[in-house]
Amino acid sequence: MAPLHALVYQSQATRPLDANDLDRLLLDARVANELADVTGALLHGGQRFVQYLEGTRADVEQIYARIARASQHHRLEILEQGRVEKRLFQRWHMGFATAPQTLVQQLSQSQWRREIPWLEDESAASSGLARLLAFWKEEAVLAH
Numbered sequence: 001m002a003p004l005h006a007l008v009y010q011s012q013a014t015r016p017l018d019a020n021d022l023d024r025l026l027l028d029a030r031v032a033n034e035l036a037d038v039t040g041a042l043l044h045g046g047q048r049f050v051q052y053l054e055g056t057r058a059d060v061e062q063i064y065a066r067i068a069r070a071s072q073h074h075r076l077e078i079l080e081q082g083r084v085e086k087r088l089f090q091r092w093h094m095g096f097a098t099a100p101q102t103l104v105q106q107l108s109q110s111q112w113r114r115e116i117p118w119l120e121d122e123s124a125a126s127s128g129l130a131r132l133l134a135f136w137k138e139e140a141v142l143a144h
């Protein structure tokens with residue numbers, strides 16, 4: 001089996017997106033991600049996005065190239081990427097949550113980079129990843 005790769009980036013919305021815009025975007029994203037076997041989570045808040053993608057490196061790069069072409073956002077910045085041992089969002093071809101602006105801001109500024117190689121050591125290693133997972137756990141529990 002090919003090694004797993006994860007990538008986190010942040011971006012800014014080019015215009016305010018309403019629920020319909022987001023639904024359409026997610027539908028399209030989930031179909032493409034399922035075909036590519038890419039999983040992850042997307043947070044939106046305060047006109048910013050933070051997205052976590054995981055899969056084989058080739059698949060993640062292919063999906064990221066697709067994402068980078070989307071007109072709804074710009075100023076994409078990769079916060080961190082590297083090899084991971086396992087998937088953290090196994091069940092999500094793209095989980096989505098609207099998060100408080102402060103959280104998205106914190107995540108986009110978190111020490112994704114500082115604690116290399118955070119990805120090898122999962123959640124404990126990066127405060128950014130730990131925050132994302134903590135928020136996601138709450139959301140996932142609430143959604144059930």
Ligand SMILES: Cc1cc2nc3c(=O)[nH]c(=O)nc-3n(C[C@H](O)[C@H](O)[C@H](O)COP(=O)(O)O)c2cc1C
Nearest residue numbers: 025028029032033049063066067070071072073094
């Ligand atoms: C914030 C954001 C996240 C996205 N996530 C994914 C994704 O996970 N997988 C994917 O294939 N495409 C993703 N896309 C791309 C969309 O599915 C879609 O192809 C794109 O928004 C269409 O843009 P257009 O209106 O410029 O054609 C994403 C786009 C944005 C703006």
